[in-house]
Amino acid sequence: MNTEASAMISTARAAVAQATNKGAQVAEAYICKAKELNIEVRGGLVETMKLAEDSGLGLRVIRDGKTGFSFTSDLNPAGVDEATGQALVNCRKISEDPYQRLPKPGNAYEKLDIYDPGIRGATVEQKIELARSMEEAARSYDRRVKVIESSNYQDGEALVTIVNSHGMELSYHGALCGVYLALAAGEGDDSQTGFALDYTLKYDRLKPAEVGREAARRAIRMLGAAPVTTRHAAVVLDPYVATGFLGLLAPALTGEAVQKGRSLFAGKLGDQVASSKLTAIDDGALPGGIASAPFDGEGVATSRTVLIEKGVLKGYLYNTYTAAKDGVQSTGNGVRNSFKGTPEVGITNFFFEAGTEPVEKLLSEIKSGIYVTEVMGMHTANPISGDFSVGVAGLLIENGELTRPVRGMAIGGNILDFLANVDGVGNDLKFFGGRGSPTLRVAEITISGQ
Amino acid sequence: MIDLVDKQLLKEVLDQALQSGGDFGDIFLEHKKTTAIRCEAGKIEKIQTGVDVGAGIRIISGEATAYAYTNDLSRAGLLNVAGIVSHAAAGGRKNVNLDLTEVQPLVDFTFKERPEDVSTDRKVAVVEAADQAARAVDPARIKQVIVGYGDVVQQVTIANSEGDYVEDERIRTRLVAQAIAVSGAAMQTGYEAVGSLSGFELFISEQPSLVGEAAARQSVNMLEAQPAPAGRMPVVIAGAAGGTMVHEACGHGLEADLVQKGLSVYAGKKGQAVAAKEVSVVEDPTLNVRYGSYRFDDEGVPSRKVTLIEDGVLTNYMYDRLTAAKDATQSNGHGRRESYQHKPVPRMGNTMIAPGKTDPAKIIRETRTGLLVKKMGGGQVNTTTGDFVFDVAEGYLIKDGEAGPRVRGATLTGNGPEVLRIVEMVGSDLGFTIGTCGKDGQGVPVSDAQPTIAIKELIVGGTATGPSNGKIRRI
Structure with missing residues (x-):
């Protein structure tokens, strides 16, 4: 020392x-x-x-x-x-x-x-x-x-x-x-x-x-973007956008939200809550993870917590206080933003596990769809009910190819239904700070446009 | 006042910081004491207090800014930071004035009941009063009440290479209540906040129980509301809704840094008509004890009232020192920062659409049909284009010139600058809301206000996306 x-x-x-x-x-x-x-x-x-x-x-x-x-x-x-x-x-x-x-x-x-x-x-x-x-x-x-x-x-x-x-x-x-x-x-x-x-x-x-x-590249490929007609089609979320959706789940996976009746995952341990292709993990000791540390904001060893495994809800995140209330062990998620605050239940390195499929393959199997690279209004989603309605922009997928930029489209629904429809997970897990996701493909949903 | 650092040492520190060059240098010393109390589910969950002390030193050379801060206020600590920023400047020492003469303010505020002199018990009692009043509104249907109390005592000392020296104290107190009402599958939220540039005397004019009651009533009332209609229609925004729209959708575009970077629709529009003749927009940090009021800004410039839009014509922008120098003018007292950890940028204080002459009741009468907005919720604003979407937290249909049934789930879509052009009537009333405005990662206390205004038409979206979280996101 x-x-x-x-x-x-x-x-x-x-x-x-x-x-x-x-x-x-x-x-x-x-x-x-x-x-x-x-x-x-x-x-x-x-x-x-x-x-x-x-x-x-x-x-x-x-x-x-x-x-x-x-x-x-x-x-x-x-x-x-x-x-x-x-x-x-x-x-x-x-x-x-x-x-x-x-x-x-x-x-x-x-x-x-x-x-x-x-x-x-x-x-x-x-x-x-x-x-x-x-x-x-x-x-x-x-x-x-x-x-x-x-x-x-x-x-x-x-x-x-x-x-x-x-x-x-x-x-x-x-x-x-x-x-x-x-x-x-x-x-x-x-x-x-x-x-x-x-x-x-x-x-x-x-x-x-x-x-x-x-x-x-992200800006240039969007030049000339225009809305297309409303359609029932697949959406592919690039890792950044998928990470945004993952972020919606974070508060609901804390023991605190469950105990205060603010979690859409309350009472669902052991239930299928997402597609069997999805596994969500929080790992405070992840090698190379931006949020990695040997212990959390109150000295509990950080750990790898599998929250959703192959779509099944396995657990919640805890600090010492919420763990005591539920009679379990802290998961090492007593997070402090600074010395000015108490350790509250929060995420560390939080991600969807990588799948096996190359992104090209995920795209090539789609006849009609949108590759979503931008989302507007994610923060208006309701974290308690899981309802969301967001504007999306990205690239049109036609017969397995990315053809032209689109914007001014909207998708909505409930995050749980949305995640239940994930039918493809890319092998390209990418982190944005402490959060990360691979490319996700969601089977046909309604995409509102012109 | 706490004597943070003596004047002689400040001179030495500035001298050191400017040793290798720089057009301007300043030091900002801060001592901040805070109290936060939170009550949820009828329990006092948190009482947290703290002290944060530090200093930030800045050197501007040309268009470049070097900034460094520390909370080591010892002589060695400050001189070390001065040495760090001095490396960023070049060109050799310039002629600077380190007289450090006390600057006189244009307005003064007095604090009657300092938070340090008020016992924790009395602060807790305020929170409990709001909590109980909220629950009493409808014990069966009010499912959750969250009440937060906060006070801040901030003392600052500012000295710069133009010879200015300022000592200032800002005391702010606030009380916020949030209620959730549930009936069957319907869930609605209500929100009320009061705050001012004052100590505990805030609660002489603002009764805590009324704050809780207002939040609860709103949540309960909205349970019985009918779904909002969709489409283009005339909209009356009541004074009680406050000036969130003018702050977000227009105010930011009048901040000189955004104007100079070409990120504002108001760039290059000085002297031009940008709003209806009935509309004047004023930014006034000198208002008596409003939440966004201050005696000096965070660069030591005395605060003053600035008319931004007068009778529809754009007259001025909000400047800090750096942006003022770029436009060859003087700062008009709008350089603010969250703390010693941040460099100042042009910011609002109390922003408002100035009241007109029309009786608010007459505005509703003459509108005949449309939507009356009594309270705004959260939303999203593109500050570059002025495009916005706001949730309506409390809305009513106007039928035959009268406020009729409540509606829920309405959103307003429009463009800030465009809305100001189609304002048809301006009321004689004025309603304020308070908040923390975020920009460049810094939050500062602000208030905003407007009279009742009639807008020719806005797009009303009638599909609710769930309860608003009250947050405004800017992109």
């Missing part, structure tokens, strides 16, 4: 000791120290360069079944003292809840390769050059690429420490980097946007030129 980590452990230890001295029966200190670099290039010039460093403490205390929380970015003794006092004040008026508890130590933690020194090792100049080369690759892909909205390079690293009064003392160091490009292509009066991104744990795995070309 380096000196920085041991300094954080001792700050956390002191905070926990202070909280128990002040009357907490159990206490937990979470400290995160983060660094971030963001470079935005436009027209070959650096438009914005942002460097960040911050750290803070989140303190959770339990007294008589009541949990209090407070946070501070001031890790000096005075700041910690105020935070411990305030956390205890905050638990006074909280409703008593017998399931409030902190995890015990003794977990076995996986050793994960989540800190690449190459990210910090690369110079700022190299990173600027990377964003420039991505922009250049996009521009030179096609002369119709008109506006580069932004060409971004980003990296970040975090040192996370958790100490609790049950004797838990943990820390890890993680880092990630990524590129993002958004652009607009134009021809005549028509303008279409495209973007691409790539986040990874290894600096030398970044492929800026590929990302630049991908963004350009």
Whole structure:
């Protein structure tokens, strides 16, 4: 353990000791120290360069079944003292809840390769050059690429420490980097946007030129898009769009949503809830996963949780609190967005497992359909009922071939019916940050158009 | 005020940041204390408080911005950050003014009951009052009530290379209630929020129980509503609906950064008629204690009222320092940021369509038939084109000039700039809503308002996609 980590452990230890001295029966200190670099290039010039460093403490205390929380970015003794006092004040008026508890130590933690020194090792100049080369690759892909909205390079690293009064003392160091490009292509009066991104744990795995070309390709192929007539046809969701639909399921698969009556999966364990071709997994220890870490936001070892296996609902995600309520073990999904919040049930690396079929084969079997590459209004879907109605755009499939761009079409229905109709899963699982999906093919549905 | 860092050190830090060049440099120091209380299923689930302290330093050279932040406010910590941003500038040290003279505001606000002086018990009592009032509206059919209370005490110090020095304090308090009513297979939601630039005195003018009641009534009332009709029809948007539409579909297009990037329909339209003659759009952060009010913006520029559209003619944009310099003008006090972790960008505060002279009741009477919108829900807006879709959270059919039966599941589809051109009547009332406006990944508190307006016609979609989540997504 380096000196920085041991300094954080001792700050956390002191905070926990202070909280128990002040009357907490159990206490937990979470400290995160983060660094971030963001470079935005436009027209070959650096438009914005942002460097960040911050750290803070989140303190959770339990007294008589009541949990209090407070946070501070001031890790000096005075700041910690105020935070411990305030956390205890905050638990006074909280409703008593017998399931409030902190995890015990003794977990076995996986050793994960989540800190690449190459990210910090690369110079700022190299990173600027990377964003420039991505922009250049996009521009030179096609002369119709008109506006580069932004060409971004980003990296970040975090040192996370958790100490609790049950004797838990943990820390890890993680880092990630990524590129993002958004652009607009134009021809005549028509303008279409495209973007691409790539986040990874290894600096030398970044492929800026590929990302630049991908963004350009997405915009260019949509030039001249027009609506077609309403039809009953197959839809093929590219990995990005399929990942968006997968995202709709995330809240419903949490133990919290089930317990609060907000999940469309409540009471359906063991039921067939999707096509037998679909398997959905959350894996907080996934090798190479952007959201991978040895433990979650309260120190529970992360794990691989099969949520839907061959279409059958197998389980839900839990943090320590919701697991206690259901009498099960936490799945290591107590996720913290920052030191400013408590660990809530959330996803880590969440994905549909890859299938076996090449995308070309999935397409070639379709007589009439739409290859969907963009969706509008996904956030208006109702996560409780699963009802959705979204605008879609993409490419027309005719006799197994992608023929021309279409936009202004709409599909709707219920997410469960939609997923039950998946009849093909590609072998091209792709991640967008922590979420991912292969290409999915959905058997005939109504696609509204002109 | 908490003395974050002394003036002499600020001078040294700015001096260090500007050592290798840069046209402008500033430092933003922030001390923020927050309280959040959440009640769900009749239980106080969360009481969370916190302190976040930090500083952001910015150097602008030409069109490039270098920004760095830290929450290490020690002398060494600040000088280290200044050193980092200084590397991004080139061309050698320029002539800068580091006098740091205190800037005077054009408006002042006083806080009567500071959140730190109010016990947690009293804050919890406010939440419980709203929760109980909501449940009491219809104990059988109200299935869920969620109430959230929040207060923020933000103290900032801003100093820059033009010699300005500003200390400011913003205290904001809010209360939000959400209710879900169920009857058979029908489920409807209701939402109400109040908030202002003030301390706990907010609850002298805004009774917590009324907030809960309003959310609950809305959810229960909508259970009995009939499905909305579809098609083109005249639409009256009541003042009570607030200015969500003007904020989202027009306001963003009047922010100078979007205008300069060519991402706004209002680019190059200054001096031109862009709305009906009856329409004036005003952005006024000086309003007394509204949720989006402020004394100084986050670049230390005194806030002021800016008329964006006057009698239908586009008169001005919202500027921060960077966009103002590009247009060879002065900032008009709209450079805002979420926290020390963000660089400022042009933002709204309190945006509104200015009230006219027509009695709101007369507007409904003269509309004869159409849709009356009493409350807006969530939606989606393309800020580049102004195209929008909004859910109508509470709507009524207008028949024979009277507000008739309630309708549910209506959506409004249109184009913001186009709508302003077909406004036919403007009421003498004014209704506000509050919210957190997101842009470039930064959320800032805002309010928006409008009088009752009659719009010649909008496309009303009558197919409900389920309860609105109240969120607005911009693309």
